[in-house]
Amino acid sequence: MKGDNVIHRTIILADIHTGSTSALWPPEQQLGDGGMYTLNKVQQFLLVCWKDATRRIIRLKPDVVAVLGDVLQGNSIRDGQLVTNRSDIQGRATLKLLSPIREKARRFFMFKGTPWHEGKASESTGILAQALDAEVCPVTGEYLFWELYLQLPGGDEPIIHLTHHIGATKVSWYEATVPLRDTLMLLSELTRWYKDVSPNVRLTVRAHRHRCIGIYIAPDIHAWTTPCWQLKTAYAYQKSIVTLPHIGYLLIEWDGKDIVIKPRLYTVPLPHVEVFNAD
Numbered sequence: 091m092k093g094d095n096v097i098h099r100t101i102i103l104a105d106i107h108t109g110s111t112s113a114l115w116p117p118e119q120q121l122g123d124g125g126m127y128t129l130n131k132v133q134q135f136l137l138v139c140w141k142d143a144t145r146r147i148i149r150l151k152p153d154v155v156a157v158l159g160d161v162l163q164g165n166s167i168r169d170g171q172l173v174t175n176r177s178d179i180q181g182r183a184t185l186k187l188l189s190p191i192r193e194k195a196r197r198f199f200m201f202k203g204t205p206w207h208e209g210k211a212s213e214s215t216g217i218l219a220q221a222l223d224a225e226v227c228p229v230t231g232e233y234l235f236w237e238l239y240l241q242l243p244g245g246d247e248p249i250i251h252l253t254h255h256i257g258a259t260k261v262s263w264y265e266a267t268v269p270l271r272d273t274l275m276l277l278s279e280l281t282r283w284y285k286d287v288s289p290n291v292r293l294t295v296r297a298h299r300h301r302c303i304g305i306y307i308a309p310d311i312h313a314w315t316t317p318c319w320q321l322k323t324a325y326a327y328q329k330s331i332v333t334l335p336h337i338g339y340l341l342i343e344w345d346g347k348d349i350v351i352k353p354r355l356y357t358v359p360l361p362h363v364e365v366f367n368a369d
Contacts, residue, residue, distance in 0.1 A: 104297035105318035159203025159254030
């Protein structure tokens, strides 16, 4: 690391779900056969937040940007909340959203998400990742990663372990259980098999839940789940109506000594309250 005051910055984005009527959609994105789509109130709110996030991220000129899966909503015929069921158009819309951030990132990684949204082989997401000149996985030769051990420069060279999938819960006060369990299991497996040459994992990051939570594990380990860019869908209303999605991204800073995780969150709109007037 050059100099004592150099800060390495990593941005984590996840669960953008472009194509959902409850998620981001860029203005003036043409649909099939020349049609246009008008943003609903949810998408207007998310777009304002995304533009603010994009400005802040561009200003930081991050060393790394990682997009942790479920970037597209997909084209399942059972999903009744689609802007369009064409994955190519969803991909072009996402390209518009991510391109300004990609231009300022030194390195750019994209990850596979769930089959419901990306299909079994994540074909459309892979095409998008190639268009964004994402890093190629040295193991598979694809533009998408299942997982990544990202080593930070300088100091004791800590490693961030990144992947999309993690178990979920409907009960807020149990949200720390699975990230804690998975992190300790990962550390145990690595140490058991690789002993003194085990990767120096100091931070794990997971997506999928649409909820942001951070856990400190003494003496120097952190585990986080990421916020998202999608408000409640019909599925969310049916499965977990009492919890709110967390909108935003993670900023990770490393100065050669300490890893600092800074969640950047946007408050979702207040629920509508129907006023009863007795008059």
